Amino acid sequence: MTQVALPPGAIVADKAPPPFSILDYEGNLRPDIDPSLVPEIPDADCLRLYREFIKLRLIDDRYLKLQRQGRLGFYMQSTGEEATQLGVAYALKQSDWIYPSYREPGIAFFRGYSIHDFTNQLFGNAEDPIKGRQMPVHHSFRAGNFVSISSPVGTQIPQAVGTARAAQILKHDTVVSVFFGEGTTSPGDFHVGLNFAGVWKAPVIFVCRNNGWAISTPLALQTASPSIAHKALGYGFPGLLVDGNDILAMISATRIAAARARAGEGPTLIEALTYRRAAHSSSDDPSVYRKGKDDEVREWERRDPVARFSRYLERKGILTPAIDAQYREELTEEISAALKHVETVGVPPLISLIEDVYAQPTAQLREQLAELLTMPRQKLGHG
Amino acid sequence: MPKMSFREALNQAMSEEMQRDPNVLLMGEEVGYYNGAYKVSQGMLARFGEKRVIDTPIAECGFVGIGVGAAMVGLRPIVELMTFNFSLVAIDQIINSAAKIHQMSAGQFKVPMVIRGAGGAAHQLGAQHSNSFEAVYCNTPGLKVVMPSTPADAKGLLKTSIRDDDPVVFIEAELLYGETGEVPEGEYLIPLGKGDIKRPGKDCTIVAYSKMVGLALQAAKELEKEGIDVEIVDPRTLRPLDEDLIFSSVRKTNRLVILQEATPHSSFGGEIAYRVQKHCFDDLDAPIERVASEDVPVPYALNLEAIVLPDVARVVAAVKRTLE
Ligand SMILES: Cc1ncc(C[n+]2csc(CCOP(=O)(O)OP(=O)(O)O)c2C)c(N)n1
Ligand SMILES: [Mg+2]
Numbered sequence: 001m002t003q004v005a006l007p008p009g010a011i012v013a014d015k016a017p018p019p020f021s022i023l024d025y026e027g028n029l030r031p032d033i034d035p036s037l038v039p040e041i042p043d044a045d046c047l048r049l050y051r052e053f054i055k056l057r058l059i060d061d062r063y064l065k066l067q068r069q070g071r072l073g074f075y076m077q078s079t080g081e082e083a084t085q086l087g088v089a090y091a092l093k094q095s096d097w098i099y100p101s102y103r104e105p106g107i108a109f110f111r112g113y114s115i116h117d118f119t120n121q122l123f124g125n126a127e128d129p130i131k132g133r134q135m136p137v138h139h140s141f142r143a144g145n146f147v148s149i150s151s152p153v154g155t156q157i158p159q160a161v162g163t164a165r166a167a168q169i170l171k172h173d174t175v176v177s178v179f180f181g182e183g184t185t186s187p188g189d190f191h192v193g194l195n196f197a198g199v200w201k202a203p204v205i206f207v208c209r210n211n212g213w214a215i216s217t218p219l220a221l222q223t224a225s226p227s228i229a230h231k232a233l234g235y236g237f238p239g240l241l242v243d244g245n246d247i248l249a250m251i252s253a254t255r256i257a258a259a260r261a262r263a264g265e266g267p268t269l270i271e272a273l274t275y276r277r278a279a280h281s282s283s284d285d286p287s288v289y290r291k292g293k294d295d296e297v298r299e300w301e302r303r304d305p306v307a308r309f310s311r312y313l314e315r316k317g318i319l320t321p322a323i324d325a326q327y328r329e330e331l332t333e334e335i336s337a338a339l340k341h342v343e344t345v346g347v348p349p350l351i352s353l354i355e356d357v358y359a360q361p362t363a364q365l366r367e368q369l370a371e372l373l374t375m376p377r378q379k380l381g382h383g
Numbered sequence: 384m385p386k387m388s389f390r391e392a393l394n395q396a397m398s399e400e401m402q403r404d405p406n407v408l409l410m411g412e413e414v415g416y417y418n419g420a421y422k423v424s425q426g427m428l429a430r431f432g433e434k435r436v437i438d439t440p441i442a443e444c445g446f447v448g449i450g451v452g453a454a455m456v457g458l459r460p461i462v463e464l465m466t467f468n469f470s471l472v473a474i475d476q477i478i479n480s481a482a483k484i485h486q487m488s489a490g491q492f493k494v495p496m497v498i499r500g501a502g503g504a505a506h507q508l509g510a511q512h513s514n515s516f517e518a519v520y521c522n523t524p525g526l527k528v529v530m531p532s533t534p535a536d537a538k539g540l541l542k543t544s545i546r547d548d549d550p551v552v553f554i555e556a557e558l559l560y561g562e563t564g565e566v567p568e569g570e571y572l573i574p575l576g577k578g579d580i581k582r583p584g585k586d587c588t589i590v591a592y593s594k595m596v597g598l599a600l601q602a603a604k605e606l607e608k609e610g611i612d613v614e615i616v617d618p619r620t621l622r623p624l625d626e627d628l629i630f631s632s633v634r635k636t637n638r639l640v641i642l643q644e645a646t647p648h649s650s651f652g653g654e655i656a657y658r659v660q661k662h663c664f665d666d667l668d669a670p671i672e673r674v675a676s677e678d679v680p681v682p683y684a685l686n687l688e689a690i691v692l693p694d695v696a697r698v699v700a701a702v703k704r705t706l707e
Binding site: 073074124125128131132133134135136138150151152153154183184186187188189214215216217221222223288289347348350352353354357364365368372375 | 412438441443444468471506509677679680691696
C-alpha cells in the first residue's frame with residue numbers, strides 16, 4: 001500500500017514513550033532512574049501508605065464476597081489500581097480537591113473516610129452519610145474535599161476545571177485533581193474540560209486511569225491516539241505517561257503536576273497505565289469478553305502495585321512481616337466490626353425522602369410526606 | 384405463536400428489518416462483541432458484521448449525532464443507548480437536530496432513525512440511573528415516542544419505527560427485558576399512534592404504558608375481587624397519541640386514573656388529563672386521578688425506593704377514589 005505524502009507543515013504524533021517508572025516489578029529502584037525524581041517519603045508515611053494499600057485489598061476481597069453472597073446489592077473493585085489512587089492522595093494537600101470517578105476509594109480513606117462510613121454507604125442504611133440516596137461505591141466526603149461521585153461518566157471533568165478556575169478567582173491555593181478511566185476520554189466532557197483548563201492555565205491535574213477496558217470495550221475502540229497522554233498536546237499542556245502501578249512514580253509525577261499548578265503554569269494530564277484486574281462491577285462478567293486473555297491478566301498481576309511497594313519497603317527495612325501481620329489483623333477486625341455494625345442499623349427514615357431535594361423541603365414535599373405517613377406501616381418498611 | 388422474551392422480540396424486529404433493508408444498521412456502546420449491555424443484540428454482530436453492528440466509544444453525543452448524519456444520507460440507523468439516563472448527554476442532538484432538521488430544511492433532509500434503549504427505574508439504581516424522560520421527548524415536536532409494554536408490541540412497534548421516516552425515541556423498560564409473551568412471526572407491524580385495550584372493563588379507565596401496564600393489570604385483579612371492573616388502555620406510542628381510544632374508554636367508564644412511573648410535575652400524565660377534561664368534561668363522574676412516583680429523585684435504599692415508585696396499593700386506592 002502506498003502512502004500519501006504529507007506536505008510541509010504537517011504535524012504527526014510521535015509514538016508514545018515508555019512510561020515513567022521508578023520501581024521495577026521486583027520493587028527495586030530502576031538503575032537508570034534520575035535520583036532527583038525518586039520521592040523522599042518518611043518511613044512513617046511509607047507505612048501509612050502501605051496500610052492503605054492493604055485496607056483497599058482486604059475491603060475489595062471481603063465486600064465482593066458479600067455481594068456474591070447476596071448481602072450487598074452492588075460493588076465495584078479497584079483491585080490492581082491502588083497505586084494510582086494513593087500516589088495522588090499522598091502527593092496532594094488535604095485542602096486540594098478531588099473529583100473522583102467510582103474507582104478511587106483509596107483517596108477518601110487516605111483523607112479520613114472511615115471504614116464504618118464506607119460500609120454504611122454501601123448498605124444505604126440509616127447511618128449512610130448520604131442517607132441511602134446513591135448506589136453503592138458512589139461516596140460523597142465533603143470533609144475530605146472528595147466530591148460526590150456521578151454515574152454518567154465524565155461529568156466530573158468540566159466541574160473540576162470549574163473548581164480550579166474558582167480557586168484562581170478566589171485566590172485559593174487549591175489544586176484540583178480529577179479522575180476518570182480511559183473510556184471516559186471519549187465523551188465531550190473530557191475535551192471541553194481539557195480545553196478550558198488549557199486556556200485558563202487552571203490549577204488542575206487530570207488523572208486518567210488507563211486500565212485497558214471500559215466494561216467490555218477495549219482501549220483500541222476508544223481512541224486512535226498513540227496514548228491518552230498525547231491528547232493534552234492538543235489543548236496546550238503536557239501529558240505524562242506514568243506507570244500507574246508504581247506508587248513512587250505516581251507520587252513523583254503528581255508532585256510535578258501540582259508544582260506546575262501552584263506556580264500558575266497550568267494543567268497536566270497524567271495517564272496512569274494500569275489494569276482493571278477484576279470485573280467492571282459486580283454486575284459484569286469479564287470472562288465473556290476477555291476470553292483467551294489470561295496472559296494479559298497474569299502479566300498485570302506480575303506488576304501488582306501492592307507487591308512492588310511492599311518489596312521495596314521490606315528491602316529498605318521499613319516493613320517487616322510482623323508489621324504486615326499486625327496491619328492485616330487490625331484491618332480485618334475493623335472491617336468485621338463495621339460489617340457486624342451494619343446488621344444493627346436500620347433503614348433510612350421516611351422523612352429523609354423529602355430532605356435535601358432542595359435546601360429546604362418545599363410545602364409540596366411536606367404535604368407529600370404527610371400523605372405517605374398515612375400509608376400502612378408495613379409498606380413503609382418500619383415494622 | 385412462539386413465546387419469547389421482550390429482548391428477543393426486539394432482537395427479532397431489528398434482525399428482520401436489517402435482513403429486509405441493507406440500509407438499517409445498529410450502533411452503540413457494547414452492541415457488537417458484548418451483544419448489548421442487556422443482551423438485546425445477541426448474535427447480531429455475527430450475523431450482520433462490523434459495518435452494520437457497530438461498537439462505539441463512550442460518547443452518546445457523538446454517536447447520536449453520527450446517527451443523525453448517517454440518516455440524512457439515506458441509512459436507517461438504530462442507535463442504542465445503554466440506558467436513556469445517558470440520553471441527556473446527547474439531548475441536543477436529539478431535540479435540536481434529529482427532531483427539527485426535517486422541518487428546518489423544509490423537508491429537504493429526513494432523519495429516519497430510531498434511538499432506543501432501557502429506561503425507567505430498575506432495582507436500586509439510585510437517582511441518576513432511574514430516570515423516566517418520556518415527558519421531555521414528548522414535549523418535542525418532530526419526535527415520535529414509543530413505550531411498549533409487551534414483547535409482541537415491542538416487536539411490532541420497533542419494526543414500524545425502523546421503517547418510519549421520522550426520528551423515533553423508543554424507550555424500553557429495563558425490568559421488562561426478561562418478560563415473555565407470545566409474539567407473531569414475520570411481518571408484524573403496529574402503526575405508531577394506535578393504542579391497545581389491555582383489559583376491557585366498565586367501571587374505571589386506567590391509562591398506563593410500558594412497565595406500568597403490568598402494575599395496572601395486578602391492580603385490576605385486586606379490584607376484581609371487590610367487584611370493580613377496570614379497563615386498561617395502553618397508548619403504546621405517547622406521541623403520536625391515540626387519544627380517541629382514551630376518550631372512548633372514558634366515555635364508557637366515566638372515570639380515569641393515569642398511571643405513570645415518571646414523577647408527576649409537568650409529566651406526560653398531565654397531557655392526558657388536559658385532553659380528557661377538554662373532550663370528555665361532561666362524561667367524567669369524578670376528578671381524574673394520577674398515580675406517579677413521589678416527586679423526589681429516586682433513592683437507592685430499598686425501603687425508600689419502594690415508597691417512591693408506584694405500587695398496586697396506590698393504584699387500587701386511586702381507582703376507589705374515583706368511585707367514591
Ligand atoms: C454517559 C455514560 N454513558 C455510559 C455509561 C455506562 N458506563 C458506566 S462505566 C462505563 C465504562 C467506563 O470505562 P472507563 O472510563 O475506562 O472507566 P473504568 O470503569 O475502566 O474505570 C460505561 C460505559 C455511563 N455511566 N455514562
Ligand atoms: Mg477503563
